[in-house]
Amino acid sequence: MTGLSGLRAVVTGGASGIGLATARALAAQGAAVAVLDLDPGGVSEPLLGLQADVGDEASVRAAVDLAATRLGGVDILVNNAGVGALGTVEDNPDEEWHRVLDINVLGVVRSTRAALPHLRRSAHASVVNTCSIGATAGLPQRALYCASKGAVLSLTLAMAADHVREGIRVNCVNPGTADTPWVARLLDSADDPEAERAALHARQPMGRLVTADEVAAAIVYLASPAAASVTGTALAVDGGMQGLRLRPV
Numbered sequence: 001m002t003g004l005s006g007l008r009a010v011v012t013g014g015a016s017g018i019g020l021a022t023a024r025a026l027a028a029q030g031a032a033v034a035v036l037d038l039d040p041g042g043v044s045e046p047l048l049g050l051q052a053d054v055g056d057e058a059s060v061r062a063a064v065d066l067a068a069t070r071l072g073g074v075d076i077l078v079n080n081a082g083v084g085a086l087g088t089v090e091d092n093p094d095e096e097w098h099r100v101l102d103i104n105v106l107g108v109v110r111s112t113r114a115a116l117p118h119l120r121r122s123a124h125a126s127v128v129n130t131c132s133i134g135a136t137a138g139l140p141q142r143a144l145y146c147a148s149k150g151a152v153l154s155l156t157l158a159m160a161a162d163h164v165r166e167g168i169r170v171n172c173v174n175p176g177t178a179d180t181p182w183v184a185r186l187l188d189s190a191d192d193p194e195a196e197r198a199a200l201h202a203r204q205p206m207g208r209l210v211t212a213d214e215v216a217a218a219i220v221y222l223a224s225p226a227a228a229s230v231t232g233t234a235l236a237v238d239g240g241m242q243g244l245r246l247r248p249v
C-alpha cells in the first residue's frame with residue numbers, strides 16, 4: 001500500500017519515543033532503516049543503530065554517509081531528534097536558547113544538508129520533520145520550545161519550495177502531547193506524577209494522549225510514495241487540539 005518496500009530511511013533521534021516508533025513502522029513496511037541517535041545502544045535488528053549528534057556537523061554527516069553506505073542509499077530522512085524546554089522568555093538565559101535552537105532547528109538543517117546528496121539520487125526522495133503543535137499554538141510556559149518548532153515549520157515550507165523541482169518532498173507532522181519517555185520524564189518530575197498525568201489527560205480533547213505509534217503512522221504516510229503529491233504540508237496528530245480550537249496543554 002505505502003510503496004516503502006526496498007526504500008532506505010534515516011531517522012534521527014530514533015532510539016526512543018516517536019523516532020523509535022517511526023523506525024519500527026518504516027521497517028515493518030519493508031524499508032531498510034538506520035537510526036541516528038546520541039545513544040543508539042538499545043536499538044536492535046532489523047534497525048541499524050548509529051551514534052550521532054545532530055548538534056555536530058561532522059558527526060551527523062559521517063553517520064548519514066555511513067547509513068547510506070550500509071543501506072545502499074537514502075530515500076527518506078526523518079528529522080525527529082529534538083529536546084524540550086520549559087519556561088517563559090524570562091526563565092531561560094541566552095545560552096539555553098542557543099542550545100535548544102541548535103539541536104531543534106540547526107539539527108534539522110545539518111541532517112538535511114548531509115542527506116541531500118543521497119536524496120538527489122533517489123526516485124522517491126522525501127524528508128519528514130517532527131515539528132509540534134507548539135509551532136502554531138501558544139503553549140504556556142514553552143516560549144523557547146514553541147519558537148524552535150515554529151522555525152521547524154517555516155523550514156519545512158522553505159525546504160519544500162527549494163527542492164520540489166528536484167523531486168524531493170518535504171513535510172512535517174505536528175504532534176500534540178504524545179505518550180513518550182520524554183513526557184513520562186516530565187510527569188515524573190512533578191510533585192504528584194499520577195495527579196499530573198490525570199490532569200494532562202483531562203485537558204486533551206479525546207481524554208487521552210496521542211500515542212507514538214499514531215504519530216509514526218502519519219510520518220510513514222508522508223514519507224512514502226503513497227504521498228507522492230504531498231509536499232509543504234503540516235499534518236496535525238494532536239487528538240483535535242488545534243483544529244477544535246480547545247485550550248492547549
Ligand code: NAD
Pocket residue numbers: 012013014015016017018019036037038039052053054055080081082083084103107130131132133174175176177178179180181182183
Ligand atoms: P524522546 O526523548 O523519547 O526521544 C528523543 C530522542 O532524540 C532520544 O532518543 C534522544 O537520545 C535523541 N536525541 C536528543 N538529542 C539528540 C541529538 N543532539 N542528536 C541525536 N539524537 C538526539 O522524545 P519524543 O517525545 O519521542 O520526541 C521526539 C520528537 O518529537 C522531538 O523532536 C519532539 O520535539 C517532538 N515532539 C514530541 C512531543 C511529545 O509530546 N512527546 C510532542 C510534539 C513534538
